[in-house]
Amino acid sequence: MALAAETSELIAFTKTVDAKSLSRAAAELGIPRATVSRRIAQLEKKLNARLLLRTTRSLVLTEPGSIFYKEAIIALEAIRQAEQSVSRIGGHLRGDLRVSIPPGMKKSFRAMLCEFTAQHPMLRVHIHTSSHHVDLRSGGYDVALRASTHMQPGLIARTLFRDPVIAVASPGYLSGMGFPVTQHDLKEHHCLVGLSRGELPDMYWPLLSGDRVKVEGTFFTDDISLLCEAALNSRGIALLPEELIRGHLQQGALLPVLKDIIGTEMQIAVVYPDRHFLLPQVRAFIDAVVIWVDSELGDQKSRKR
Template sequence: MDLFAAMRIFVRVTDKMSFSAAAEELDISSSSVSKQIAQLEQRVGAKLLQRTTRRLSLTEVGEAYYQQCLAVLREVDESDNLVSQLQGAPRGTLKINCNMTFGQLLLSRAINEFMAVHGELQVDITLDDRMPDLVRDGFDLAIRIAEPVLPNSSLVARQIASVPLYIVASPHYLQQHGRPASAEQLLAHNCLVFVHASNADQWRVQCPNSDQSVKVAGDLRANNSLVARAAVVAGRGIANLAYFVIEEQVERGELERVFADAQPEVLSVYAIYPDRRYLSPKVSVFIEFLQQWLTQQLSRRWPGSEHS
């Protein structure tokens, strides 16, 4: 029995709480998974998983052994990273977790340019607005907009770019409902909210002579900014969105700024990764590439605005 391989299988079964789901993810048969778990239990001399016809659960010993497996496998991975770094070449599979819309509109473009240069790497991307457990789920890094709340001190958050946000509406909506002249007047309008934004329904308007923040509301709250974008383009209300989300609509004249003299609110883009003493070349090379690529892509501001 390959002990490390069996430990990895045990960890995946525990994470999924399913033999079949773990087998599918690892691309092996369910019988192989069962055999490995049985051999592992025989080796440690205790039952690790309690199996019934309806559910799977850890025993008390299994819970303690699971935590030890995570620690051991983390050390093994760090040793592999050290060897890779000493060899000086990025290689293997780069596993990335990223915000949904950011991944669709920007990362999807950046990754093609990155892989054209680093063809020896394989890339595994998961788009999800929920922050994963990087270590448990095996991600090399996560890309997040706005200051992240790190679940533990073993993670590092490195700022790699800034994202301007603009409060926008369609010309039709403004003709029908009027243009707010202040932050307070937003309270009388239908404000479309992207719930995963760090500023969500708390919008800030920074004009030359005032700086105000108001809690807005409307008839649409969405966990994807593309849904909010579609609604604002359709003339259903006002939205506060990152410029990379609305750039094409601005260029086509479908959207315009509500407060022409306001400074855009700015959020940060972070690369988040486990705090390892030796950062693997595949991660460090990608972070450096993405930082330079985003600097070029996100340097653009609203056309013709001296305040942007």
């Protein structure tokens, strides 16, 4: 009972720090705000230290609170891993699987997720969809599917395939604005700009030479499918992965722009924290994703996997 009480206090404290609000933490935990406040007070009494400075508008970690928060996250993750180390008892995966995926995934991927949950009915699967790169090391998520030119250090990344990223525009846009001849011509064009890691406008496009060129953005979004749609609707030039636009290129709905000058390669990978062991449900999910990639891409996947 003492361990359960101490765990609930740690959860109340760390959830409050993450949510930056007692009320939001209580809502996420599904318990009254007063209960969260009481558990934090009990924790501070046991430690004989103030962990949080609470005002009417904000919560601020004290220096002891900041140190304790980091250790509390590690302790809670150790408890979770201990619980889930027996997740295959009876031949069935049990426990939780928390996954972060980018928006705009193919219908076949969504079908694969549904099939995965059908195969593992005792598993609680949490899917978080966002273009932002969630912090896998904080213990909030077990695994993520990411497409990036640079993978975050400190994580294990299993590459699924690599995909060229090229600049494209519609014939309608190019007939009106003309084809750029050099990278410097881009300053005279409307560029459709994505957000790096889903956060900041990617105002510098990569050159095949390894350098970069600054572009003038007129449209910004963290939704890659929306970037593609804007390009198809003659709104400007977009930098897009070839796999996403292959059909549009074949149909002539999009045309390459500066193909010998602008471009890079994107790595599509499943990533997870560097832990002492891989949870069974994480391993099962990675295996399912690999099978999906094999069935989707076939021989295309062989390019620099």
